[in-house]
Amino acid sequence: MKRVLDTDIYALTDAGLSRGRSVIEVADAMLRAGIRVLQYREKERKAGVMLDECLQLRRMTREAGCTFIVNDHVDIALLVDADGVHVGQEDLPVEAVRQLVGPDRIIGLSTHSPEQCRDAIARGADYIGVGPIFATKTKKDVCAPVGLEYLDYVVQNHDIPHVAIGGIKLHNAGEVVRRGARCCALVSEIVGAEDIGDMVARLRRAMAV
Amino acid sequence: MKRVLDTDIYALTDAGLSRGRSVIEVADAMLRAGIRVLQYREKERKAGVMLDECLQLRRMTREAGCTFIVNDHVDIALLVDADGVHVGQEDLPVEAVRQLVGPDRIIGLSTHSPEQCRDAIARGADYIGVGPIFATKTKKDVCAPVGLEYLDYVVQNHDIPHVAIGGIKLHNAGEVVRRGARCCALVSEIVGAEDIGDMVARLRRAMAV
Numbered sequence: 001m002k003r004v005l006d007t008d009i010y011a012l013t014d015a016g017l018s019r020g021r022s023v024i025e026v027a028d029a030m031l032r033a034g035i036r037v038l039q040y041r042e043k044e045r046k047a048g049v050m051l052d053e054c055l056q057l058r059r060m061t062r063e064a065g066c067t068f069i070v071n072d073h074v075d076i077a078l079l080v081d082a083d084g085v086h087v088g089q090e091d092l093p094v095e096a097v098r099q100l101v102g103p104d105r106i107i108g109l110s111t112h113s114p115e116q117c118r119d120a121i122a123r124g125a126d127y128i129g130v131g132p133i134f135a136t137k138t139k140k141d142v143c144a145p146v147g148l149e150y151l152d153y154v155v156q157n158h159d160i161p162h163v164a165i166g167g168i169k170l171h172n173a174g175e176v177v178r179r180g181a182r183c184c185a186l187v188s189e190i191v192g193a194e195d196i197g198d199m200v201a202r203l204r205r206a207m208a209v
Numbered sequence: 210m211k212r213v214l215d216t217d218i219y220a221l222t223d224a225g226l227s228r229g230r231s232v233i234e235v236a237d238a239m240l241r242a243g244i245r246v247l248q249y250r251e252k253e254r255k256a257g258v259m260l261d262e263c264l265q266l267r268r269m270t271r272e273a274g275c276t277f278i279v280n281d282h283v284d285i286a287l288l289v290d291a292d293g294v295h296v297g298q299e300d301l302p303v304e305a306v307r308q309l310v311g312p313d314r315i316i317g318l319s320t321h322s323p324e325q326c327r328d329a330i331a332r333g334a335d336y337i338g339v340g341p342i343f344a345t346k347t348k349k350d351v352c353a354p355v356g357l358e359y360l361d362y363v364v365q366n367h368d369i370p371h372v373a374i375g376g377i378k379l380h381n382a383g384e385v386v387r388r389g390a391r392c393c394a395l396v397s398e399i400v401g402a403e404d405i406g407d408m409v410a411r412l413r414r415a416m417a418v
Binding site: 046047048049051072073074075076078079087089090091092093096099100 | 255256257258260281282283284285287288296298299300301302305308309
């Protein structure tokens with residue numbers, strides 16, 4: 001059976017927010033902190049560099065028993081044998097991604113409304129992103145925050161695995177979990193932390209509600 | 210056997226230079242003008258739109274007997290059953306692309322020096338782009354023009370199919386062909402022409418040297 005998402009932290013890379021550290025260095029700290037789901041999301045890279053980094057991350061995550069997801073680039077996900085791919089509403093449709101990756105790889109789809117949630121389930125997504133919960137500057141093309149209401153809808157109505165995303169920080173992660181979020185995605189709060197291991201430990205305490 | 214490149218015009222799409230016409234409308238005019246190789250190259254599109262356009266172009270080019278190449282996006286090339294993929298020096302390496310597309314699809318690689326030409330042959334590219342021959346504003350991340358000297362090197366030393374590219378216009382296409390170019394790629398001169406059929410006819414006359 002596909003292991004989709006743990007009830008925990010979903011970490012994403014972002015070289016631009018990593019205080020000058022490399023993606024590999026940051027991922028290494030995440031894995032040492034016990035992160036169990038990692039998504040490679042680097043929008044400004046050329047594909048050749050992405051492939052090199054993903055090959056390294058695949059080795060590291062496999063060794064650590066961490067699920068490895070590649071954002072958008074289905075070709076790279078296939079080349080490195082990633083566990084899955086994450087796409088947005090304007091990326092390749094889930095059915096097209098499924099055609100390429102087969103039944104066993106995970107497909108995650110970002111959703112921003114109840115309608116998109118139902119559509120994601122109908123299309124066969126394995127999990128959904130739910131957000132942006134709060135305002136965020138991490139993603140350039142993101143829509144306005146949908147707040148906790150959309151999360152409530154998902155929690156109360158659907159069994160599909162989900163990850164809450166968008167503006168989640170140490171100070172509000174507990175609130176998101178109390179609203180029923182199964183898994184929380186964080187970007188800047190983790191990759192931008194001076195001590196990533198310490199930040200992950202503090203996040204886990206905040207989320208242990 | 211793979212049909213790689215005709216000795217003719219290699220047309221590329223570019224919605225931004227198409228005088229407000231859609232990619233489909235421009236491609237239709239190209240195919241009516243008898244274009245036999247068409248590359249889909251749209252850098253500013255989301256993948257969902259690219260897939261839709263490429264599905265249409267695949268139907269149109271198949272009907273017209275035109276070779277259809279997709280720039281960069283190996284996943285989209287596979288999904289639409291394109292004849293090939295074209296990559297640049299910083300995109301996925303030829304070996305990785307080959308792993309995904311198999312032996313029968315065409316792989317084109319942009320090259321800018323004798324060293325890159327020899328490397329492309331060693332890696333198993335089916336054809337190479339040779340350029341930029343002249344200065345061009347069409348591509349944002351292009352290197353400085355390499356002039357006709359690099360074209361001379363390729364013509365005189367290698368049998369690999371090639372396409373000269375970069376700043377080729379009606380007024381200089383004849384010169385490029387006289388230097389031995391097997392095939393010329395043009396972007397703005399064709400997609401930006403008011404009458405695409407007429408421009409292709411004039412280019413063919415200029416290239417019949």
